[in-house]
Structures are given as structure tokens and as C-alpha cells.
Amino acid sequence: MILNRRSLMTTALTLGAMKAxxxxxxxxxRPLVFATFTGSWEEAHKAVLVPAFRKANAxxxxxxxxxxxxxxxxxxxxAKANPPIDVMLHDPGPALVxxxxxxxxxxxxxxxxxxxxxxxxAQEPMGPAPFFQVVGLTYNPEAVKTPPTSWADLWKPEFxxxxxxxxxxxxLGTGWLVEIAKMRGGSEANxxxxxxALEELKPNLAAVAANPGALATLFQQGQIxxxxxxxxxxxxxxxxxxxxxxxxxxxGAIAFKTTIxxxxxxxNRELAFKLIEAALTPEVQTTLMKxxxxxxxxxxxxxxxxxxxxxxxxxxxxxxxxxxxxxxKKINEQxxxxxxxxxxxIKI
Amino acid sequence: MGAAPASRDVTSYGMGLAAPLALFFLLFFVAxxxxxxxxxxxxDTAGLHWGLGQYLHFLTDPFSLGxxxxxxxxxxxxxxxxxxxxxxxxxxxxxxxxxxxxxIILIVLLPLLTSVVVRTFAWIVILGRQGIINATLQSLxxxxxxxxxxxxxxxxxxxxxxxQMPLMTLPLITALGRIDPNLDDxxxxxxxxxxxxxxxxxxxxxxxxVIAGCTLTYAAAITxxxxxxxxxxxxxxxxxxxxxxQASTLQNWPFAAAISIIFLLAVLAVVSVFxxxxxxxxxxxxx
Numbered sequence: 001m002i003l004n005r006r007s008l009m010t011t012a013l014t015l016g017a018m019k020a021x022x023x024x025x026x027x028x029x030r031p032l033v034f035a036t037f038t039g040s041w042e043e044a045h046k047a048v049l050v051p052a053f054r055k056a057n058a059x060x061x062x063x064x065x066x067x068x069x070x071x072x073x074x075x076x077x078x079a080k081a082n083p084p085i086d087v088m089l090h091d092p093g094p095a096l097v098x099x100x101x102x103x104x105x106x107x108x109x110x111x112x113x114x115x116x117x118x119x120x121x122a123q124e125p126m127g128p129a130p131f132f133q134v135v136g137l138t139y140n141p142e143a144v145k146t147p148p149t150s151w152a153d154l155w156k157p158e159f160x161x162x163x164x165x166x167x168x169x170x171x172l173g174t175g176w177l178v179e180i181a182k183m184r185g186g187s188e189a190n191x192x193x194x195x196x197a198l199e200e201l202k203p204n205l206a207a208v209a210a211n212p213g214a215l216a217t218l219f220q221q222g223q224i225x226x227x228x229x230x231x232x233x234x235x236x237x238x239x240x241x242x243x244x245x246x247x248x249x250x251x252g253a254i255a256f257k258t259t260i261x262x263x264x265x266x267x268n269r270e271l272a273f274k275l276i277e278a279a280l281t282p283e284v285q286t287t288l289m290k291x292x293x294x295x296x297x298x299x300x301x302x303x304x305x306x307x308x309x310x311x312x313x314x315x316x317x318x319x320x321x322x323x324x325x326x327x328x329k330k331i332n333e334q335x336x337x338x339x340x341x342x343x344x345x346i347k348i
Numbered sequence: 349m350g351a352a353p354a355s356r357d358v359t360s361y362g363m364g365l366a367a368p369l370a371l372f373f374l375l376f377f378v379a380x381x382x383x384x385x386x387x388x389x390x391x392d393t394a395g396l397h398w399g400l401g402q403y404l405h406f407l408t409d410p411f412s413l414g415x416x417x418x419x420x421x422x423x424x425x426x427x428x429x430x431x432x433x434x435x436x437x438x439x440x441x442x443x444x445x446x447x448x449x450x451x452i453i454l455i456v457l458l459p460l461l462t463s464v465v466v467r468t469f470a471w472i473v474i475l476g477r478q479g480i481i482n483a484t485l486q487s488l489x490x491x492x493x494x495x496x497x498x499x500x501x502x503x504x505x506x507x508x509x510x511x512q513m514p515l516m517t518l519p520l521i522t523a524l525g526r527i528d529p530n531l532d533d534x535x536x537x538x539x540x541x542x543x544x545x546x547x548x549x550x551x552x553x554x555x556x557x558v559i560a561g562c563t564l565t566y567a568a569a570i571t572x573x574x575x576x577x578x579x580x581x582x583x584x585x586x587x588x589x590x591x592x593x594q595a596s597t598l599q600n601w602p603f604a605a606a607i608s609i610i611f612l613l614a615v616l617a618v619v620s621v622f623x624x625x626x627x628x629x630x631x632x633x634x635x
Contacts, residue, residue, distance in 0.1 A: 070596040099600065160495075167582035169597045206477075206497050206585035217469075217578075221476035223498060336598045343593075344411050346583050 003308070010193055023150065030191040031061030034087040035072045039213070040236055041089070042066040044230060044293040053278040056344060069094035076103050076263055086266040087275055090127070091171040092328040093335065095259045099126050104261040114280035114299060119316050121325055122298035127261030130279035132296040134312060134323070135172055135254040138229030139180030140219060142243045148226060150249050151183055155201055164202040164215055168344070169337045172212045174230040175254045176336065178326055183251055189331035191338060198346060208346060219244050235294045235307065249324060255323035256298075383512065388605035395602060402606035412590075412607075415419060416614060419570050419587040422504065423618070426569035427562050429509040430516040434561065438520035439550075442529075455518045468575045471507040473500060475579070500580035507579045512568045516561040524550070525559020541602035563619055587611045 036045045042064060064184035067075070069090045076083045080103070090098060098104050107127055109115050115128055122129035143162070148154075154163050166173040176192045184193035199278055206224045209215045216233055218224045220242050229333050231253075234246045258280055262272045278284055287296035294307055300316050391401035406412045441452045459467060474480045475497040482494040497503050513616065527550065537547040551558075573588040580586065595604035 068596070070599065073599065074596065105481055117448050167581075169593055206496075210577040210580075210589065212580040214581070215580065217472060221472060221498075222478040223476050336600065339593065339598060340411075343590075 003332050029061050030267070032064050032087070032275060033085050034061050034089075035065050035067055035176075035273060037068065038066040040232055040293070044288055046296060048287045048293070049275075049279055049284055052281070052284045053275050056278060057271065057274050061273075062271075062275070063251075073098050073101070073103065077101065081265055082267075083263045083265055086268045086272045088261045088263055089135075090126075090259050090261065092256050092259070092326070093174065093332055095124075095127065095169055095257075095261070096121045096332050098261065105264050105269070107262065107276070112277060113274070113278070115276060115283075117299050117301050118280065118283075119298055119300050119320070121255075121259060121320070126258055126259070127259045128280060129257035129298050130276070130285065131172055131258045132249075132298060132323070133171075133256040133258055134231040134296055135175060135228055136221070136231065136246055136248040137254070138215075138234050138244050138246050139226040140222075140224075140243050141224040141245045147245065149247070150248070151180060151228075151251055153249075154204065154206075154226060154228075156196070159204050159226055161204065162225040163201065163207050163225035164187055164207045164209060164218050165205065166209045166212050166215060166228075167199075167331065168209070168335070168342045170212050171256055172228065172230060173258060174331060174335060175326055175336070177342075178331060179251065179254055185266045188327045189334070191334075195335050195341065195345060203348075207208065216242075220238065231296070231312065232294055236292070239292055248312060252322055252324035255325055257285050257298075257325070302335045351386060364592060384608055386606045386608050387602055390602045393600050402603045405548050405603065406606055406610055411414045415585050415587060415590050416610065417583075418612075419553060420614060420618065422501070422508075422576075423566045423570035425505045426512060427516075427566045429505060430513055430565045431558065431562065433505045433509065434513055435519055437560075438517055438524050438557075441521050442527075444525045453521075454523075456514055459511065460514050465578075466513050467576045468507060471503070471510070471575075471579055475503045498579065499584070501580075501584070503582045504584065508569045508572055508575050511572065511575055512565045513567055515564040518558040519557045520554065521557075521563065523554045523560070528552045556626060557621050558629070565615070566618060566622070567615060602617040608615070 008320070025136060034045070034050075046064060050064065053062060054060060065085065072090070073094055074083055076088070076098075081117060083103075088098060088104065104127055106125055107115070109125060112128075115123060115223050118128055122132075137151070137153070139148055141147075144159075158185050165176070168174045168177060171215045175197075177191055178188055180197050181191040181194035182186065183191075184197050186193040212230055212233065215227050215229060216237050218227075219237060225273060228245065229244075231246050234244050237244050240287075260276050262269060264271055264274065264319075282297075282301045283298050285295075285299045285302045288295040288306055289297050289302065289304070290306060296308055296312065296319075297304070303338060304315055304319070313322050368584055387395060388402055389398055389400065391397045391399040424585075437452065437456065441449055444452070472479075476493040477496075477498075478484070479497070481497060485491045486494065529551070531549050535549050536542070540548065570586070571588055573592065575585050576584075579591055591604055591607050591611070594600045594607060
């Protein structure tokens with residue numbers, strides 16, 4: 001039912017584009033299709049990235065087709081020779097899967113004007129990272145008087161029955177588990193300590209959400225007071241008047257690279273490259289850093305400002321110090337086993 | 349030759365009319381289903397090695413069987429709640445004036461007019477810690493600390509029962525409407541009490557409606573991915589979420605395909621039990 005409006009819009013846009021550019025239907029089979037994420041990502045890309053791209057490329061036709069990373073992979077996989085998507089957006093785990101399954105093209109680095117300006121962590125030859133997602137602690141300041149400072153605070157007895165987490169289906173859930181493992185002496189290859197820690201967390205657990213989006217609802221309903229959470233998601237809640245705050249734990253906020261890729265065999269290769277270039281420009285990244293989007297930039301020429309400078313990092317040097325990047329290659333190796341184990345062990 | 353159309357048997361109908369739908373089903377239902385089945389017969393995620401490994405994995409794994417069991421049980425619970433709550437409404441519908449009938453049918457249909465997502469979110473608001481139920485009980489002084497209702501089996505059953513209620517009530521209303529009201533009077537005048545009349549006359553005669561309602565509610569309840577995951581949360585695993593996890597997050601398509609086939613067979617088994625009961629009841633009702 002949610003999809004109806006969207007697919008209608010897509011169809012209408014496509015038809016409109018084909019009407020506006022009659023040559024299009026012959027020269028190219030379809031407009032550039034950019035699979036962004038749903039929700040705030042889609043809004044941000046529709047409002048900032050797409051206009052910037054169209055302005056720089058003579059109003060080239062583009063369609064946003066928002067879906068989860070895993071669904072993007074499934075769709076491209078189902079039609080490798082003639083993919084229905086030209087540009088994919090991925091969290092670190094799915095990005096490696098897409099690369100491993102040979103679904104993406106290497107980024108034409110030598111042609112790119114902005115690639116070299118990206119901070120080192122964002123320079124990925126198979127698809128650069130135009131944005132970071134940041135995961136830290138979120139809490140309800142009305143119920144939690146002293147702001148938490150560490151992941152370990154979730155285990156405090158005062159939060160009995162007030163903690164929310166998500167299961168490992170999401171990047172957030174899996175990344176958080178790895179961070180807990182590291183805190184207890186484990187690593188990306190060994191999350192046993194984290195599962196032991198989860199066992200101890202059970203009295204505090206009020207909810208295990210099926211996805212990170214559900215955590216927002218739980219905060220709104222007063223079902224939980226503290227949880228690991230995504231910086232951007234929290235800003236949106238805050239803007240709607242929900243009492244939530246974000247804090248980067250002293251162990252470091254978890255940073256996920258959101259990478260953007262040209263799909264292999266895309267009929268719109270050149271435009272796909274242009275779209276990614278637009279996403280890397282300081283202009284687009286600066287606009288996206290401002291409210292209401294508050295997306296962490298990766299171009300080192302962008303000066304950090306506003307809420308991001310206040311809560312996360314003043315510049316790229318501090319960002320590198322305060323952010324923790326995880327080894328998703330290692331994580332992917334065992335992720336399915338962890339999900340299985342989580343399914344079995346975490347019952348509250 | 350020319351006489352052939354004239355001698356056509358007027359009591360039989362050509363199957364030609366059903367052809368468009370049949371073709372549609374063949375293309376968009378049977379073909380993908382066969383593809384799914386074909387995929388489930390592979391032991392590796394790339395789909396290169398044939399074998400029954402996925403089925404063996406599921407059927408020998410107590411955890412997976414537990415997920416299947418709890419899903420089938422959830423369906424039974426929701427169906428029971430719907431039946432117990434829906435039957436009186438349907439019964440009432442047949443015994444009130446036309447104005448009230450319109451009101452009842454509106455109330456019954458109302459849930460169908462809003463999206464499942466909206467209805468489910470309403471249940472989150474109702475069942476939450478600061479939700480309507482907890483707030484009322486607390487202000488009445490019945491409880492001190494809020495009850496945990498959201499993210500529990502109880503919550504899922506209640507929410508699903510409301511969401512799927514029309515599927516139960518509508519067939520019941522139809523079935524009860526077909527019963528001749530004189531039968532009630534006849535039963536009473538022959539000395540049967542109202543309970544006896546209900547159990548010996550009304551219930552048996554309404555069984556086809558009960559069976560139809562139960563089948564619909566059951567099938568809808570166990571496959572209700574949205575309500576199950578939003579009200580049940582991430583720690584309660586039912587078959588639809590298990591399937592989604594394997595197919596989407598883990599990209600383990602052969603196992604996901606095997607789960608679907610097993611789930612499909614399990615549901616078909618339950619539904620065929622319902623239909624068998626329905627066939628038996630027809631004999632009973634006619635006697």
C-alpha cells in the first residue's frame with residue numbers, strides 16, 4: 001500500500017520524461033534510475049542532490065527508486081545483464097556483498113574531479129562514500145537526567161526495562177553488537193563477549209525492535225528511554241518535538257560509510273558517473289550538512305558546522321579521532337551465523 | 349455441422365470465460381511458484397548444487413520448527429479470538445432493525461477502509477507504556493507500574509484479531525442470514541432452551557460461514573508481516589519475518605525458498621483441515 005503512490009509516481013515520472021524527451025525512448029531505454037534509501041534519505045536526495053545533478057547535466061531525466069540496500073542487490077541480481085537500477089547506495093555490509101557478486105563497476109577515479117578531496121576513509125575505488133552515518137547513544141533527556149557517556153551505561157541498573165536495541169537485520173544492530181564485543185575484549189571476528197553481554201542486558205531490555213525505524217516509534221511512545229541510535233534519525237525526531245538527545249559514547253561513535261556505486265552493465269553509465277560526482281561536490285555536501293538533513297560530509301573541503309560540529313566533530317581531524325570504522329569484510333563472514341544466534345538466544 | 353451449436357448443452361458452461369484469469373495465474377503465480385520450488389532444491393546460495401539440504405536443515409532444526417509452530421499457533425489464537433468476538437456481532441446483525449444493521453456493517457467494514465499500517469500504529473499507541481490501556485489502569489489505581497503489552501504475544505494476538513476481524517464477521521453474517529428464523533421459534537416451541545437452540549440449530553447451520561471465516565482469518569493472520577513485526581518486535585520471530593531475514597538480509601535464497609514451500613504446505617494442511625470440517629458440516633447441517 002505504501003508502494004502504490006511511489007510506483008505510480010515513478011511511472012508518471014518516467015512517462016513524463018519520455019514525453020518531454022521523445023528521443024530518450026529510442027536512444028536510451030530509460031532515464032537514470034537512482035536507488036536511494038527510503039525516508040529521510042529520499043527526501044534529502046530529492047531536494048538537494050537531484051536538482052544539483054539536473055542543473056549540471058542539462059536537465060537529464062532521473063528517477064529515484066528508494067529501497068533498502070539488500071533489495072537493491074536482489075533486484076540487480078535478478079537482471080544482471082539489463083539492470084533496472086543505474087546507481088546503488090549501500091551500507092558497508094551490503095556494499096561488500098554487491099562488489100563480491102560483481103554487480104558494480106569500479107569508479108572512474110582518474111576522471112573524477114572530487115574523489116581526491118574525499119577523506120581517506122571515503123576513497124573507495126569500487127564506489128566512493130559521499131556520506132557517513134553515525135551511530136551513538138540516544139536517550140530521552142526528560143527521563144535520563146545525567147547524559148550517558150559510554151555504551152556500558154546501557155547496563156546500569158537504573159535503566160531496568162528501559163533499554164531498546166534492534167536485531168541484527170540492520171547495519172545499526174550488527175555494528176552495535178561488534179562495538180559491544182570490542183568493549184568486552186572481542187573483535188569483528190569474535191563477538192562471543194557481546195552475546196554474553198546481551199545476556200546480562202536482558203533485565204534492562206524493554207524492546208528489541210525489528211528495524212531501526214521502529215526505535216523512533218518506541219521513543220515517541222515512551223516505551224524506551226535509551227538505545228543505540230542513528231544521528232540523522234534522532235535529528236528528525238527532535239525536529240518533530242520528541243524529547244531525544246544524541247551523544248557520542250567515549251568509546252567512539254560508530255561511523256558507517258554510505259557508498260554510492262555505478263551498476264555493472266548500466267545503460268546510463270555516463271549519467272551515473274555524473275550523479276555520483278554531484279554527490280561528492282562541496283556544494284551538495286554543504287547543503288546536506290545543514291538542517292533538516294544533517295548528513296555528515298566526507299569531502300575534506302567542507303567545513304563542519306552547526307549541530308554536526310557541536311555534537312560530532314569540528315573538523316575532519318577530530319572526526320577521524322572520534323569515529324570508529326569497522327571491518328565489514330570480517331563482519332560479513334560470520335554475520336549470518338550471528339543473526340541465527342541472535343534469533344535463538346535473545347528472547348525477552 | 350450446422351446443428352452443433354443448437355445441440356449445445358445449456359446446463360454446462362464453457363471454460364473459455366475463465367481463461368484470461370487462468371492465464372494470468374499461470375504466468376504470475378504458478379510459474380514463480382515453480383521457480384521458487386526449483387530454487388529450494390539447491391544446497392548452495394548460488395543455486396548450482398542440487399539437493400534437499402535446505403529442507404533437511406529446516407526440518408531437523410528445533411529452532412526453525414519452533415518458529416513454524418509458534419506461527420501456526422499464533423494463527424489459531426487469532427482465529428479463536430475473532431470467532432468468539434465476531435460471532436455475537438454477526439448474530440446481533442440478524443436480529444436488529446435496518447438502521448442498526450447499517451451501523452453494524454459500517455463498524456465491521458471500517459477497519460478495511462484504513463491501511464493495515466495505520467491500524468497497526470494505532471495499536472502501538474494503545475498498547476504502549478504510556479498508551480491508553482496503561483494510562484487508564486494507572487489512573488484508576490489498578491496498577492502501579494505500566495504493564496508490558498507491546499512486544500508481547502498477547503499484544504500481537506489482540507492487534508491481529510482487530511485487524512483481521514472483518515474477514516471473520518462478513519462470512520458469519522452471510523451464513524447466519526441464510527438460516528430461516530422460523531427454525532428458532534420452532535425449536536423454542538418444541539421446548540428447547542435458548543442455549544440448546546443455539547448449539548443444536550444455529551451453530552450447526554452457520555458452520556459453513558464459521559469455516560470460511562476461520563480459513564480467511566487464519567491465512568491472513570499468519571502471513572501478516574507488518575502487524576507481526578511492528579507489534580511483536582524484533583525478538584519474536586514468526587515465519588514471514590524469518591523468510592524476509594533469510595531472503596533479504598542474508599541473501600540466502602534457496603533456504604528462504606525452502607522456508608516458503610514448507611510454510612505454504614503447512615498452511616495448506618491447516619486449510620484442508622478446515623475444508624474437510626466444512627464438508628462434514630454440510631452433511632450435518634443437512635441432516
